[in-house]
Amino acid sequence: MPMGASHWQMPEKDEYAVIGRGITKSFESLHVLKGMSVNIPRGVTYCLLGPNGSGKTTLMRMIMGLVKKDSGEIYVLDEPLDRISRVYSRLGYMPQQRPLYPDLTVEENLEFYAGLYGIRGHKMAEKIAEVLQVVDLSQTRDRITGMLSGGMYQRISLACTLINSPDLLLLDEPTVGIDPVTKQSFWGYFRNLAAEGKTVIITTHIMEEAERCDMVGFMRDGRMLAESSPDELKKFAGLKKQLKMKVEDPEQKMALLVKEGLEVRRDGDMLFVDIAEASRIREVLDRMKPTDFDVVEPTLENAFLKLSV
Ligand SMILES: Nc1ncnc2c1ncn2[C@@H]1O[C@H](COP(=O)(O)OP(=O)(O)OP(=O)(O)O)[C@@H](O)[C@H]1O
Ligand SMILES: [Mg+2]
Missing domain, CATH: 3.40.50.300 (P-loop containing nucleotide triphosphate hydrolases)
Incomplete structure (x- = not known):
C-alpha cells in the first residue's frame, strides 16, 4: 500500500x-x-x-x-x-x-x-x-x-x-x-x-x-x-533473546564472547548474552559450559520501555 x-x-x-x-x-x-x-x-x-x-x-x-x-x-x-x-x-x-x-x-x-x-x-x-x-x-x-x-x-x-x-x-x-x-x-x-x-x-x-x-x-x-x-x-524495538548463564571464570569467558562481537553483561558469576539468532544458543552453551542457564524471552514491557524514551 x-x-x-x-x-x-x-x-x-x-x-x-x-x-x-x-x-x-x-x-x-x-x-x-x-x-x-x-x-x-x-x-x-x-x-x-x-x-x-x-x-x-x-x-x-x-x-x-x-x-x-x-x-x-x-x-x-x-x-x-x-x-x-x-x-x-x-x-x-x-x-x-x-x-x-x-x-x-x-x-x-x-x-x-x-x-x-x-x-x-x-x-x-x-x-x-x-x-x-x-x-x-x-x-x-x-x-x-x-x-x-x-x-x-x-x-x-x-x-x-x-x-x-x-x-x-x-x-x-x-x-x-x-x-x-x-x-x-x-x-x-x-x-x-x-x-x-x-x-x-x-x-x-x-x-x-x-x-x-x-x-x-x-x-x-x-x-x-x-x-x-x-x-x-x-x-522492531531491537530486542533479542537473552542467554543467562552461571559460569566459572566469568571474566575470561565474558572477554571471549565480547571478542566475537556479542553483547554481554556480567553480574558476579552470571553472564547475560544477547542472542540475535536462536541457532547460536547451542554453540555458545557448548563452549561456555555453564553450570546453570536459562533463555529469557524479551517482553512487551521491555519493548515499551525501549520505545518510550
Ligand atoms: N479536551 C481537551 N482539552 C485540552 N487538552 C486535552 C483535551 N483532551 C486531551 N487533552 C490533552 O491531550 C493529551 C493526550 O491526552 P489523551 O487523553 O489522549 O492521552 P492518553 O494517551 O489517553 O493518556 P492515558 O494513558 O493517560 O490515558 C494530554 O496532554 C491531554 O491533557
Ligand atoms: Mg487515555
Whole structure:
C-alpha cells in the first residue's frame, strides 16, 4: 500500500475497520497528534499502546466523532469521519470514565443506552439479559448504580457498550479495577468477538493484556511508531533473546564472547548474552559450559520501555 499522503488511496472496501493518514490534532498550543497514521484491519483485537498523554483516548474519541481532527483523513468502517453518523449504530465506545445515572438501577441505565440505539420492547429485554450475562452481573439488575463497587460499575459500563452489538468496539482501559477472574473472561469474550469478524480496539497499560492482542499500535510523540503483532514489535524495538548463564571464570569467558562481537553483561558469576539468532544458543552453551542457564524471552514491557524514551 502506498504510504505517501499525496497519492494515498482508500484501500479495498471491507479490509479495514479504521484507517487514517496524516492526522493532526492540537488543543491550543498542545500538539497531541502530529501526522499520525493508523491501520486497523477488521476482525482483530488491536491494542493502542503508548505513554500517558500520547493521545490514545483522543484518537478513540476522534474515531467516534467526539473530537474533531485538525487535518488528515480517517475512514471508519469505510465512511470518512464527516459521514460517521452513517455507521454510528455499528460502533460501541467504552470511555475511560463513563457517566452512568447514579440514582437509576442498573437495568434502567441499560434501558437508557438501548433507547439511544432504538432498541425497545422484547428485543431490549433480551439484549439487556444477554449483556448482563457477558459481564456476569445478571443479579445486579435491580441495584442502584451509584452504590455499585468500582469494578462492578466498570463491568456495567462494558455491558452498556455491548447493547447495540457493535461491529467496531473502542474500549478505553476496560479492565481497570476488574478482578483477575473476570478479566480472564473479558479477554476470552474479546477474542470471540474478533473471531466473529468484529474489531476490538483496546487501550491498556497492562503488558500481559497487550501481548494477547493480534496487533499492537505503538503511539509516541504524536505519531504511530509501529503497528504489528506483539512479537514483531519486540523485534522492531531491537530486542533479542537473552542467554543467562552461571559460569566459572566469568571474566575470561565474558572477554571471549565480547571478542566475537556479542553483547554481554556480567553480574558476579552470571553472564547475560544477547542472542540475535536462536541457532547460536547451542554453540555458545557448548563452549561456555555453564553450570546453570536459562533463555529469557524479551517482553512487551521491555519493548515499551525501549520505545518510550
Ligand atoms: N479536551 C481537551 N482539552 C485540552 N487538552 C486535552 C483535551 N483532551 C486531551 N487533552 C490533552 O491531550 C493529551 C493526550 O491526552 P489523551 O487523553 O489522549 O492521552 P492518553 O494517551 O489517553 O493518556 P492515558 O494513558 O493517560 O490515558 C494530554 O496532554 C491531554 O491533557
Ligand atoms: Mg487515555
